[in-house]
Amino acid sequence: MAEERIKVPDIGGAEGAEVVEVLIAVGDRIDLEQSLIVVESDKASMEIPASSAGTVTELRVAVGDAVSEGDVILTLATEGATSAPEQMPPERDGAPSVGATEGHDPAPTPLTEVTGADADTTLVNERGEGRFLSVSVPDLGSDQGADLVEILVPVGTVVAEGDSLVLLESDKASMELPAPAGGVITEWLVSAGDTVQEGAVIATLQLSEAALAAAPESKTAGDAPPAASPVAVSAAAAPAPEAAGERHSGAVEVAGAVSAPQESEGGSGLVYAGPAVRKLAREFGVALDRVHGSGARGRILKEDLQRYVAGALAGAGDASATATALPTVPELDFSRFGAIERLSRSRIDKLTASNMVRSWLNVPHVTQFDDADISELEQFRKAMKSEAEQREVRLTPLPFIVKACALALGKNPKLKASLADGGETLVMKHYCHIGMAVDTPGGLVVPVIRDVDKKSIWTLAAEIATLANKARDKQLKPEDMQGGVFTVSSLGAIGGRGFTPIINTPEVAILGVGRAAIQPVWDGESFQPRSLLPLALSYDHRVVNGGDAGRFMTALTALLADVRRMVM
Numbered sequence: 001m002a003e004e005r006i007k008v009p010d011i012g013g014a015e016g017a018e019v020v021e022v023l024i025a026v027g028d029r030i031d032l033e034q035s036l037i038v039v040e041s042d043k044a045s046m047e048i049p050a051s052s053a054g055t056v057t058e059l060r061v062a063v064g065d066a067v068s069e070g071d072v073i074l075t076l077a078t079e080g081a082t083s084a085p086e087q088m089p090p091e092r093d094g095a096p097s098v099g100a101t102e103g104h105d106p107a108p109t110p111l112t113e114v115t116g117a118d119a120d121t122t123l124v125n126e127r128g129e130g131r132f133l134s135v136s137v138p139d140l141g142s143d144q145g146a147d148l149v150e151i152l153v154p155v156g157t158v159v160a161e162g163d164s165l166v167l168l169e170s171d172k173a174s175m176e177l178p179a180p181a182g183g184v185i186t187e188w189l190v191s192a193g194d195t196v197q198e199g200a201v202i203a204t205l206q207l208s209e210a211a212l213a214a215a216p217e218s219k220t221a222g223d224a225p226p227a228a229s230p231v232a233v234s235a236a237a238a239p240a241p242e243a244a245g246e247r248h249s250g251a252v253e254v255a256g257a258v259s260a261p262q263e264s265e266g267g268s269g270l271v272y273a274g275p276a277v278r279k280l281a282r283e284f285g286v287a288l289d290r291v292h293g294s295g296a297r298g299r300i301l302k303e304d305l306q307r308y309v310a311g312a313l314a315g316a317g318d319a320s321a322t323a324t325a326l327p328t329v330p331e332l333d334f335s336r337f338g339a340i341e342r343l344s345r346s347r348i349d350k351l352t353a354s355n356m357v358r359s360w361l362n363v364p365h366v367t368q369f370d371d372a373d374i375s376e377l378e379q380f381r382k383a384m385k386s387e388a389e390q391r392e393v394r395l396t397p398l399p400f401i402v403k404a405c406a407l408a409l410g411k412n413p414k415l416k417a418s419l420a421d422g423g424e425t426l427v428m429k430h431y432c433h434i435g436m437a438v439d440t441p442g443g444l445v446v447p448v449i450r451d452v453d454k455k456s457i458w459t460l461a462a463e464i465a466t467l468a469n470k471a472r473d474k475q476l477k478p479e480d481m482q483g484g485v486f487t488v489s490s491l492g493a494i495g496g497r498g499f500t501p502i503i504n505t506p507e508v509a510i511l512g513v514g515r516a517a518i519q520p521v522w523d524g525e526s527f528q529p530r531s532l533l534p535l536a537l538s539y540d541h542r543v544v545n546g547g548d549a550g551r552f553m554t555a556l557t558a559l560l561a562d563v564r565r566m567v568m
């Protein structure tokens, strides 16, 4: 087992490119050529591939770091001679190079300065034509060639230097080829769908007079590469995005993947995505400008695309429903900041998380607050303490709260309804089973107390204790947690003034109970010490209106303020 350090290759001279994604973690087994990190310079984003296969033993970079050629990305435990020494291509200039147009202008023709009839000075070849540039495929870091995905400008189009001409995609890179100079595209020598190799000439560009005048020196035969093109324009001649009026071009070559920030298919904005994502998008027929990118600077990640496709399937073709894929929260390497430990989450925790997200995203929540004066209730509860002991029941405020909810729900049945038929129908329930959130070491569970409205406080107290114990002992059966019409979540024993509970869908309301405290209450003449119980009711505003919620809360606080009402 050998150890190897993988370094940042030549990234087209982009010093201090920012790491925008880290695609692997310590312990990962990686293959040769697997993308490791994504870096972004001012002109391009690039996936840096592995030059060896092995297991990552140390990660030296994190999102936000600035890296340059030669910086160590990670350390790899390799099992043998798996590296690809030839994978790092020799230094090249990396931008679309311009050479002799094979087939169009087979032999380089010497340029002659002539004075035309209109006295304009221009450069022509032997055939008397204006100067032509041959636009050829740059190095994409792949021996497999590249697919010409799209020709972005038809023949006859006047292009400015830096305008994107074609979209090329290899197995590792995706880039738009910028026009090396201003002029007119006179011929395409390739079609969309062709596979092109590095150096292949794909188009002919007739230089504009402005282009000739602007850079006669750099665009003369004297600058041509040894292959004897009449004109050569180097990568440096391609303008920076800003200089090109927000036209993004000038993709930077790297030893592996290149992905230039590209304009979206619809031209409505920039699309940042790596080659793999672009390939996947093409396979699914997804226009990337419709996909929300959750990566750094809006970069579209594979997960974004997957979510978009899943949304499209769920939305059954409803474009409006699918155009809003949710951004994900980028993951950080917290070990950069100190010692960490990774724990796998319990099944209950993961289920709760997904239920919470589903509710939070689907239900327009409103939370309404009130205090119930439970001074008399507390007196009564204390008075019943010895009887409770005889009955071997703990009489906490909770059975009173649950019972009061059932009675208030009876008067305000919309709060125990559910939506059906995609929101067309309201299901009213003629029963009153109430869920009770129980905090257990394994996670949050919500057993359901049946027919709360029909049960006495003693019975409810006993059932609450039984269900809470079953929950903590992991003895609850699925049916113990089904059929609730409303949920009570009490943090009274734990503490806190209040919180905004998330509705346990398909229920439409939930009561959050805080810790009761003695507070001064003005009785018209003086302040009185009263025991106030903070209540927070979250409700689904598609079903419950503020009026319904207000009436429910008024009924509830009245019942809790005077428990005698519970038997009326």
Ligand code: CAO
Pocket: 394, 395, 396, 397, 398, 399, 436, 437, 438, 439, 440, 444, 464, 468, 489, 490, 491, 492, 493, 494, 513, 514, 515, 516, 517, 533
């Ligand atoms: N204000 C002040 N004291 C309160 C109170 C309140 N609102 N609610 C309970 N208490 C007191 C009780 O009276 C009891 O004290 P005494 O024994 O002196 O009477 C003490 O706190 C302990 O109560 P408990 O927790 O044992 O019993 P409970 O009936 O109040 O609650 C249960 C039962 C299962 C709901 C609770 O144990 C629990 O798990 N709560 C957490 C629910 C939760 O996590 N909700 C959040 C969900 S969202 O993340």
